[in-house]
Amino acid sequence: MDFAGAYSWPNLRFLLQGFWMTLQVAGLAIVFSFILGVVLGTIRYARIPVLSTVIAFIVDTIRNLPLLLIIFFIGIVLPQTGLRLPVFWAAVVGLSIFEGAMIAEIVRSGLSSVDKGQVEAARASGLSYMQTLRHIILPLGLRRMSPPMVSQFIALIKDTSLAVIISLPELMRNVQVLSGSSFAYVIPALIFASLLYFTVNYSLSLVAKRLEARQT
Template structure:
């Protein structure tokens, strides 16, 4: 093991550049998957004829597919039908597709956890179903969703490492490049990579606990 050589300034800069790509991909995937996941979760909860059934079909299909397959599909299969995406966009799209299905289940469970008595009281006071959903159910449900949502976002951040299979220049890709220069760098570089992932994920966990206390 060569910690001194592995942690040379140019190597650390190279790792941080890759980590920047990782965080950028994770950020956009979190934002868009949350939006799509909330929409899908609400549609499934609302039990709209045909629409809800289609949402169930899509969500259950995606949830039972490996993320790696979806990444391969967005990067290698979509160009065959005329949609060629750059590596970053392909990775983000794959993560959004996969994580949206997971988040939709969190949203649906959160909506179902709200006491039915509150819904009935809101409806009896003259609120429409959509008004009840927007003003009564969703605000309470979102507070209860914070811990599982943050856990899902942590998983999403870790899942970005799978984009190494399409040579996206993210953290794991840059780690492999450095490791290829000297076999003695492998353990030190993977330790550094682990610490980077841990720092961000631990910060998210702490934020989740604080939000949970604040909303309880």
């Protein structure tokens, strides 16, 4: 093991560039998957005829597919049909679709957990179904689903490493490249990458625990 060589500034900068790519992909995927998940989860909860059934089928199908397969399909298969996305956006789209489906189920469960009495009281006060959904159900549901949603975002950050299959220059891809230049760099590079992942994910786990504590 060559820690001194592996941790030279050029090598560290190379790994940090990969980590920055990881954070960019994860950040965009978190935003897009949250929006997608809230929309799909709300539609499923609302039980809109036909539409809710179609959405439920799509969400359940995506949730039961490997994320690696989705990224592979978007980044490698689609370009062969003429629909080519830059590697960066292929990773963002793949992660957003998969995590959006996972969040949709969290949203549906969170909305379903809202006490029926509160919903009935809102309707009795003269609010329409959509007003009740917007002003009562969604705010209460989002508070309750915050901890599992943060946990899902932690999983998303770790899942960015799967984009290595489409050669996205994220952290694990750069670890792979650096390790390929010298076998002595393998363990030091993996240790450094582990520390970066741990720092971000542990910080988010603390946020999830704090949000969960507020629910009790």
